[in-house]
Amino acid sequence: MSPQERIHELTDKINYYNYQYYQNSISEVDDYTFDTLLEELIGLERQYPEFRRPDTPSLRVGGTVSKEFPTVYHRFPMLSLGNTYSEVELVEFDNRVRKGLNDQPYTYVCELKFDGVALSMTYENGVLVQGATRGDGVRGDDITHNIRTIRTLPLRIHGDKIPPLFEVRGEGFLPLAEFERINKEREDIGEPLLANPRNAASGTFKQQDSAIVAKRRLDCYLYSFLSEPEIFQTHEESLVAMNQWGFNVSPTWRTCRTIQEVMAYIQEWETNRYSLPLATDGIVIKVNRYDQQRELGFTAKSPRWAIAYKYKAQAASTTLNSVSYQVGRTGAVTPVAHLKPVLLAGTVVKRASLHNANEIQRLGVMLNDTVFIEKGGEIIPKVTGVDLAKRTAASVPIDYPTHCPACGTPLVRKEGEAHFYCPNEKSCPPQRQARLEHFIQRRAMNIESLGEGKIELLIDKGLLENPADLYDLTTEKLLGLEKAYTDEESGKIRVVSFREKTVENILTAIERSRQQPFPNVLFALGIRYVGNTTAEKLADYFGSMDELMAAPYETLVNVPEVGPRIAQSIVAWFADPDNQRFVERLRQAGLQFAADRKIVEPESSKLDGKTFLYTGTFAHFSREELEERIQANGGKLLSGVSKKLSYLIVGENAGPSKVDKARKLGVNMIGEQEFIAMIS
Ligand SMILES: NC(=O)c1ccc[n+]([C@@H]2O[C@H](COP(=O)([O-])OP(=O)(O)OC[C@H]3O[C@@H](n4cnc5c(N)ncnc54)[C@H](O)[C@@H]3O)[C@@H](O)[C@H]2O)c1
Ligand SMILES: [Zn+2]
Numbered sequence: 001m002s003p004q005e006r007i008h009e010l011t012d013k014i015n016y017y018n019y020q021y022y023q024n025s026i027s028e029v030d031d032y033t034f035d036t037l038l039e040e041l042i043g044l045e046r047q048y049p050e051f052r053r054p055d056t057p058s059l060r061v062g063g064t065v066s067k068e069f070p071t072v073y074h075r076f077p078m079l080s081l082g083n084t085y086s087e088v089e090l091v092e093f094d095n096r097v098r099k100g101l102n103d104q105p106y107t108y109v110c111e112l113k114f115d116g117v118a119l120s121m122t123y124e125n126g127v128l129v130q131g132a133t134r135g136d137g138v139r140g141d142d143i144t145h146n147i148r149t150i151r152t153l154p155l156r157i158h159g160d161k162i163p164p165l166f167e168v169r170g171e172g173f174l175p176l177a178e179f180e181r182i183n184k185e186r187e188d189i190g191e192p193l194l195a196n197p198r199n200a201a202s203g204t205f206k207q208q209d210s211a212i213v214a215k216r217r218l219d220c221y222l223y224s225f226l227s228e229p230e231i232f233q234t235h236e237e238s239l240v241a242m243n244q245w246g247f248n249v250s251p252t253w254r255t256c257r258t259i260q261e262v263m264a265y266i267q268e269w270e271t272n273r274y275s276l277p278l279a280t281d282g283i284v285i286k287v288n289r290y291d292q293q294r295e296l297g298f299t300a301k302s303p304r305w306a307i308a309y310k311y312k313a314q315a316a317s318t319t320l321n322s323v324s325y326q327v328g329r330t331g332a333v334t335p336v337a338h339l340k341p342v343l344l345a346g347t348v349v350k351r352a353s354l355h356n357a358n359e360i361q362r363l364g365v366m367l368n369d370t371v372f373i374e375k376g377g378e379i380i381p382k383v384t385g386v387d388l389a390k391r392t393a394a395s396v397p398i399d400y401p402t403h404c405p406a407c408g409t410p411l412v413r414k415e416g417e418a419h420f421y422c423p424n425e426k427s428c429p430p431q432r433q434a435r436l437e438h439f440i441q442r443r444a445m446n447i448e449s450l451g452e453g454k455i456e457l458l459i460d461k462g463l464l465e466n467p468a469d470l471y472d473l474t475t476e477k478l479l480g481l482e483k484a485y486t487d488e489e490s491g492k493i494r495v496v497s498f499r500e501k502t503v504e505n506i507l508t509a510i511e512r513s514r515q516q517p518f519p520n521v522l523f524a525l526g527i528r529y530v531g532n533t534t535a536e537k538l539a540d541y542f543g544s545m546d547e548l549m550a551a552p553y554e555t556l557v558n559v560p561e562v563g564p565r566i567a568q569s570i571v572a573w574f575a576d577p578d579n580q581r582f583v584e585r586l587r588q589a590g591l592q593f594a595a596d597r598k599i600v601e602p603e604s605s606k607l608d609g610k611t612f613l614y615t616g617t618f619a620h621f622s623r624e625e626l627e628e629r630i631q632a633n634g635g636k637l638l639s640g641v642s643k644k645l646s647y648l649i650v651g652e653n654a655g656p657s658k659v660d661k662a663r664k665l666g667v668n669m670i671g672e673q674e675f676i677a678m679i680s
Contacts, residue, residue, distance in 0.1 A: 003044055004051045010041040014057045022063035025203040027195070030374070030384065031281065032312055035083060059300045061137035068208060069141035075167060076226050078120060078134040080301050081284060083308040087263060090285075093307045094259040097287060100296045100304065106287055109235050110265045111253045112273060113282040113308050114221050115198045116173030117205055119147060123166055127156050133205065137301075145653050146205055147172070149214040152248040159245050163227040168247060170222035173278045174201040178217050187328070188438065189531040192418075197279045208657055211623075215533075219278070222247040234288045252276070255288060266309055273311075282310035313374045316349070317387055318342035320371045323354065323398055325405045329434030330528060332419040333404070333411060335360060337371070337383050344375055353382045356418040357400050366395040406430045426578060432466075433459060435526050439467040443532050444524035445513040449505045453496040457483050467524070468582055470510055471589035478503045518545070518595045521586070527573045529566045537561045538570075541637075544594040545583065549574050560639045600632045606679055607635030611644060615658040616651030618672050626675075633679045641667060649675050 001009070017034055020026045027034075038058065045052045052058075061080045065071050084090060097106065118134040131147025132140040147153065150172065174182075179197040186193055194200040204216050225238040232238045236255055243249040252269070256262045262285055273280045287293050287305040296305040319340040326334045335354040342349055352373045354360055363386060365371060370390040375381045403410050404422035406429050411420040422428050436455050440447040447470065450458075458464035461481055463473065482497035498506075516524075522545075523535035530538070541559045542548040548570075556567035573579055587593055612630050614623070621629065626649070630637060638645050641661040648662040648669045662669055670678075 003048050007041065007044050007048065007051045007053065010037055010044070011053050011056055014038055014041060015055065018057055018062040019064075022202075023066070025199040025206070027199060030313060031310065032085065035085070035310070061134065061301060063133070063135050063137075063140075065135040065139050066141055066206070068206070069143055071135075071139050072130065072132045072142045073139050074120060074132070074135075074137070075122075075228075078118060078137050078140065078169070079298065079303060080137070081306055081308040082299075082302045083282070083310050085310050085312055087266075090262070090307070090309055091259060093285075094262075097296065097305070101292055104292070106289065106292055108256045108259075108262055109239070109253055109286050109288050110256055110262055111223055111284045111286070112250060112269060112276070112280045113284045113310065114171035114173055114223075114250070115279040115281045116171040116201045117198075118169065119172045119205075119220060120167055120169050121147065121153065123157065123168070125164055126158060126162055128153070141206075143205055145210040145655075146207065146213045147220075148653075149210055150218050150220050153220055154246045157245045157247075161231060161241070162245065163229075163231055166225065166227035168222050168242060169224040169226070170220045170248075172201055172205055172218055172220045173197065174204065174216060175219055175277045176279065177277065182216060185531050185533075189529045189534075191529070209655055210653075220248060221250045221278075223249070223284075230290055233290060235286055235290070235293075236288055250276075256285075270311060282308050284308050313384075314344055315372055315374045315384070316342045316344045317370050317372050318349075320365065320367060320369050320383070322367065323360075325401055327404060327406050327422050327428060327430040327434075329431060329438055329526065331421040331423065331425060331428065331431055333401075333422060334419070335398075335400075337373075339371070339373065342373070344373065344381060349373060349381050351380075353380050355382070357420060358418045360398055360400065366391070366397050368392070368394040368396065404428060429459070436464060436467055438526050439470075439524045444520055445516050446520070447506070447509040447513050449502075449509045453485055453494065454498075454502075454506070456485070457481060457496050457498075466582060466585075468585035468589065470513075471585070473507065473510065475503055475507065478506065514590045514592070516592060518592045521545075521591050521593065522548075525573070525579075525583070528569045530570065534561060534566060539595045545587070546593070549583070558638050558640075558642075558644070560637050562639060600628050602634070603629075603632040604679065605634040607633040609634075610646040611636045611638045612647050612649060613638050613641060613645055613658070614649040614651065616654035618649075618651040620672060620676065629675075629679060641665065643667075647675075 014034070014037055017028055020028050041056070042058050045056065045058055061078070082093075084093070120132050120134070120140065121128055122130040128148070129144075130142065131144045132142055134140050148155065174197045176197060179194065179200055182200070183193045194203075200216075201218060204213055204218060207213050222242050223239070225232065225242055232241065239249050239253060254265055256265060266283055269280075269283060285307050287296060293303070293305040296303070298304060320337055321340060322338045324336050324338060326336055328334065334356065337352045337354050339350055339352060354365075363383060365383065365386050370387040371383050372385040372387065373381045374384045400420075401411065404424065407422065407424050407427065409422050409424040409428065412423050413420050422431065425431055433455060436459075437451075439445055440450050440455075442448055455464065458481075460483060463469065463477060478498045479500065480498060482495065484493055484495045486492070487494050519532070519536045519539040522539055523530065523532045537560055538548060542551060553567050553571050556562055556570055557564055562570075574583075607630060612635050614626055618626060627637060641648060641658050643665055645662070645665075645667050648658060648667050650659060650669050650671060659669070
């Protein structure tokens with residue numbers, strides 16, 4: 001391939017990865033691969049400047065502005081950072097800085113490089129007035145509503161010395177705990193999991209509905225302060241002041257006098273960073289004094305006074321011994337790689353994720369291959385590639401099963417889904433067991449004293465096939481049951497046995513579960529897509545199991561937060577005779593089949609027969625209070641704008657899409673005052 005062809009190829013490829021990364025929040029390759037390609041392009045362009053394409057990604061910040069949000073121009077451009085993976089290049093950076101400053105003394109501030117989304121917030125007279133994304137560096141998306149949902153970001157600040165107009169910049173991120181919570185919930189309801197915290201944060205900030213954004217508790221670390229005129233002499237001073245004014249500044253920064261101190265900081269955080277509450281991918285080194293920053297200036301794309309040192313993802317290589325296939329609650333089959341044990345980021349790894357059949361194909365991995373594994377923001381390491389140089393005749397293709405490894409049913413693949421499914425929902429053992437585990441979890445029926453192997457034992461003894469069987473268990477049936485298991489992880493033998501105390505605990509927990517509130521019961525049923533939030537909404541709306549079971553699709557689809565997909569799933573579930581029998585048995589067992597209505601005391605029937613939806617925020621009501629007032633006066637809430645909607649109540653910062661749609665359909669729009677007038 002000629003250099004010109006390669007430049008073309010790289011330009012297209014990198015532009016495409018940038019588009020996927022910034023527009024669609026997807027990483028098709030890892031950062032190291034991406035950065036290596038970009039570096040190759042920069043090298044070729046330097047050598048053959050005549051072949052550089054006008055749309056080259058080497059001179060521009062990678063993002064773009066979108067059509068979905070208003071565009072804002074940045075007062076100060078939002079640039080990228082030069083980056084390196086090598087200490088040698090870091091020393092070269094230090095040499096350039098020294099030369100650029102004509103050997104004047106200087107210091108650095110080191111910070112962690114937080115892996116999220118760059119945000120810029122403007123404050124006027126101490127009040128947050130605008131929040132924007134970086135976009136193409138010159139223009140970004142105005143996502144003020146979404147940024148206001150960040151609880152740690154002050155909406156107003158007080159203090160002396162605050163300039164009338166200033167901008168703070170930082171990294172918006174999804175805390176790891178929140179990332180895991182969301183994925184647990186998605187797993188519960190059979191939704192595809194979010195790939196990593198960065199892409200999840202980026203996708204969340206791009207949501208149109210800030211109510212959805214508010215549910216994912218995003219956070220933001222601030223790392224830059226800009227005003228005209230400048231009020232600080234150094235970056236360090238600005239960090240201290242921002243912290244005092246109530247901005248969330250990560251305490252992990254440090255001033256370093258030499259590049260050796262910088263190296264020590266890098267080494268310290270290489271492993272310590274895993275104890276932080278968010279994903280990080282390197283550190284950022286900044287010249288401390290502002291006058292020196294100005295002296296060094298900028299390139300087209302990044303400041304000359306700063307650089308990012310990126311940690312190579314923690315990787316190791318080892319042998320792929322075998323692949324096993326796990327069947328989840330919804331029947332999805334997940335391949336798991338079993339490895340020759342290897343040390344990675346301080347822990348011994350024996351297993352890694354292979355995600356699905358597509359991934360195995362994409363990697364081209366075979367049994368007995370030497371594979372690379374990596375630990376990114378997620379807990380479980382994943383297989384990221386094959387060391388083809390080490391492939392021998394011993395490597396054999398992976399036979400992806402055509403039948404369920406647990407029950408032998410032929411697997412099916414749904415249109416557009418990456419997973420194969422075992423369709424034998426009712427009697428496939430792992431699906432049955434996962435359903436039981438779902439049923440007993442704390443957020444459902446809270447019978448967790450049945451965990452840790454006890455369920456397996458009851459299934460083995462034929463005492464538990466269906467969660468309703470729990471309510472037929474007695475001391476006589478349980479006492480003395482025993483079985484020995486070999487622990488897969490450690491190879492140790494573990495004996496599970498039901499002594500008197502255990503049996504008592506279990507039966508008490510089962511007895512107590514009869515008092516679990518109706519929304520928990522609804523969630524426990526395990527209807528696909530009905531997670532706990534949806535269960536609560538359904539319980540609120542219908543009040544009882546019978547009302548819900550009788551509800552036709554048309555009614556369900558109008559319940560707040562229930563869309564067509566969930567509505568369909570509920571209808572199909574209750575139409576199944578086995579499920580109907582299951583529900584009847586739970587009713588016989590005395591479970592809560594009706595909501596303790598949130599006591600919305602009826603106030604009037606002024607809103608009888610009228611339907612409402614609201615958008616934005618209100619001066620007199622929280623969202624819950626507004627919903628209560630509507631219901632207390634006989635009104636009903638709908639989930640979306642449709643012809644059936646009587647009124648859209650429009651508050652401050654109303655979502656433009658709802659208002660537009662209401663206008664198109666000719667739905668009445670009223671303000672908060674008019675609503676108050678209607679009920680008083
Ligand atoms: N895998 C992919 O497909 C893909 C595609 C495009 C970009 N990328 C990755 O993104 C990088 C380029 O993206 P970029 O320009 O958004 O980021 P960058 O690596 O050039 O760094 C600049 C960004 O770092 C962030 N940052 C985090 N902590 C910071 C701190 N303490 N101080 C200052 N800034 C801090 C800010 O958001 C800032 O905008 C590439 O190096 C590449 O690894 C990956
Ligand atoms: Zn099966």
